[in-house]
Amino acid sequence: MQNFEFSLPTKVYFGKNKITNIKNHLKDYNKILITYGGGSVKKFGIMDDVKKVLKNNDIDYEEFGGIQSNPKIKNVRKGIDFIKKNEIDFILAVGGGSVIDSSKAMACGVYSENDVWDYFTGKEEIKKAIPMGVVLTLAATGSEMNINSVLINEKTKQKMAIHSKHVLPKFAVLDPTYTMSVPPYYTACGVSDIMAHTFEQYFSWNKEAEVSDRLSESILDVCIKNGPIAYENGEDYIARSNLLWSSTLALNGLLSLGKQTDWASHKIAHELSAHYGIAHGATLSIIFPAWMEYVLTEKTRWKFDQFGRNVWGVEGKNEDVAEQSIALLRDFFESMDLPIYLEDVDVSDKKFEIMAKNIEEVYGEIGNFKKLNYKDIIKIYKIAHKR
Amino acid sequence: MQNFEFSLPTKVYFGKNKITNIKNHLKDYNKILITYGGGSVKKFGIMDDVKKVLKNNDIDYEEFGGIQSNPKIKNVRKGIDFIKKNEIDFILAVGGGSVIDSSKAMACGVYSENDVWDYFTGKEEIKKAIPMGVVLTLAATGSEMNINSVLINEKTKQKMAIHSKHVLPKFAVLDPTYTMSVPPYYTACGVSDIMAHTFEQYFSWNKEAEVSDRLSESILDVCIKNGPIAYENGEDYIARSNLLWSSTLALNGLLSLGKQTDWASHKIAHELSAHYGIAHGATLSIIFPAWMEYVLTEKTRWKFDQFGRNVWGVEGKNEDVAEQSIALLRDFFESMDLPIYLEDVDVSDKKFEIMAKNIEEVYGEIGNFKKLNYKDIIKIYKIAHKR
Secondary structure, eight states: OOEEEEEEEEEEEESSTGGGGGGGHHOOOSOOEEEEOHHHHHTHHHHHHHHHHHHHHTEEEEOOOOOSSSOBBHHHHHHHHHHHHHTTOOOEEEEEEEHHHHHHHHHHTOSSSTTTTHHHHHHHOOOOOOEEEEESSSSOOOGSSSSSEEEEEETTTEEEEEOOOGGGEEEEEEEEGTTTTTTTHHHHHHHHHHHHHHHHHHHOSOOSSHHHHHHHHHHHHHHHHHHHHHOOOOTTTTHHHHHHHHHHHTTTSGGGTTSOOOOOOHHHHHHHHHOOOHHHHHHHHHHHHHHHHHOOOTHHHHHHHHHHHHHHOSSSSSSHHHHHHHHHHHHHHHHTTTOOGGGGGOOOSSSHHHHHHHHHHHHHOOOOSBBBHHHHHHHHHHHOOOO | OOOOOEEEEEEEEETGGGGGGGGGHTTTTTTTEOOOOSSSHHHHHHHHHHHHHHHTTTTOOEEEEOOSOOOOOOHHHHHHHHHHHTTTOOOEEEESSHHHHHHHHHHHTTTTOOOTHHHHTTTTTOOOOOOEEEESSSSSGGGSSEEEEEEEEETTTTTEEEEEEEGGEEEEEEEEGGTTSSSSHHHHHHHHHHHHHHHHSSSOOOOOOOHHHHHHHHHHHHHHHHHHHHHHHHHHHHHHHHHHHHHHHHHHGGGGGSSOOHHHHHHHHHHHHHOOOHHHHHHHHHHHHHHHHHHTTTTTTHHHHHHHHHHSSSOSSOHHHHHHHHHHHHHHHTTTTTOOSSGGGGGOOOTTHHHHHHHHHHSBBBBBOBBBHHHHHHHHHHHHHHO
């Protein structure tokens, strides 16, 4: 097992009516900025709950809404200006991954010397950030309890990430009822996202980190059982709560401890969001099975065998457990009406070279389970193209 | 799923040579107290590693050794006096559960108005404590990343616990090589302890907290695979590291999230330590299977069925999966030469009533999976008595 360091200082408040706990974290600040996306947090009463706590405790706040999915750096810059003008000293992100990631970028971007995107390209180092908290409304991102933020630069057509302890949320309210209004398609996208986060950590050469592998299989099992239930019936509290807690555990660091992670598929998928605006979870349900097909060789078969037996319950001495596991994954995604090929979302092969080039320019080779270069990435897009 | 709150602020440093990281946590204190048990931490070079870091960083320290297993409140009182006299402002516990739990009691006991045992009986509330850190030398307790401390009062023959955020360690160094010198019997006791901690959280009426259940099964799986390897070959780094990380995860709160826990078996087992001085892990390998036999009814069979299938891999439609799972557990403990009946450790039925009375007086009924009274406890001791 590889050496590691680990802690989870973010305070999680999980369950119905846990929103009232935010008051203890906010009382000492001058002015809170509530960040949010579209109107759904207002429509479904979540914003009312938040504001009620703030008002009841005489906590001053401003609002910054309109953060879109696949969040854009341009909008973050607007947020940074707003924060500076209004002397905001705490950000309360009410939403899913896009709102949280945008808020993280705003929180540190306030202190950037030149421009916040410089943090994403690595030109500038993040040294501090305004503190922030989260009220989560979608089981997917994991951003509520980690140091990551992913944004799109619409000019350069890049989707890139920062990783800094300074943007780790102080607290996260995880109320499963706040995720009940998520429509079926986005519920399915969330499940795909949770599973993809797990895959990026699960598919690794390291056989020694057995704890992390078993925990990853646990998260996948919970997704496979509860995903379709929440997809069919959004009001199912048990399914919603299991998915919600899985989403946080899938990307708070726990699953990668003691091993090397991959993260090639996310980079390949990010291009599809950047170029075509496809929902993150849908890019992953397309790319991950294709990636698996491509990296499956006699050398990597052991891992897919483990995946098939421990996650999908494939039994017996079949030689094609690996192939079965990939087919079962596609079937699973398809059962929740997620796209599993690019043709399902009307994406042609026109930009395969541009997207692969983009990745190569930024990262060079990607992945660890199998190192992938420009040519490999093209091949994966081709596998993902059509049936 | 039940509501919960969760965070893990303790910083874990896991792996070889991670000891050097303690310097960052200790630099700002006046004087560190290194607490430890017998001579093994000195014999096997662990204390040398610790002192080297302190000396290289000009960190002043004192030593307080001789903490025994099944730690006694009397010795803790001595430690408190020592701390007061020497103006100690940070405790560095180098050892296993006994050393950590004693150190926690010293850390808060310094501030007790009357006597530290009052915290354990609930007469006084813990309001603050000296900060502490841990260098762990045994995979078992979980105390390195939680708020608990369990101590024995040799006068009253009680083994009781405190739970306070004030005694949560600031950091924990988990170096698997530091656990390699643990002899086979105590390695097995550690495995029994980790599994027992997991059982106390796993056996619950709550069927909804699927994440916690799957994670618990993961920890049990890792113990079942790696326990016998470490028992046979103490130098096996992979087995030692998987057990070590399991031990921390088994009792840092993660496995109990969203559900009710039991903790009856620990109370029943604690009496055996208090009265006979039997190693904690050995009391659990005796009591847990007996408790399982006693609480297994047609109403609770579903849980044992889950246990048998998901943990022990019992297949088919057998009606006795539950009974098989208990038999497999005893076989497993016995394979590592752990006692599985009281007769194995030469304990007669002489004190069954006294011990059950003790428990009744302190707690009334115990357990949640099945509520147990005085008569139930006697019956469990009887099942545990002999083959």
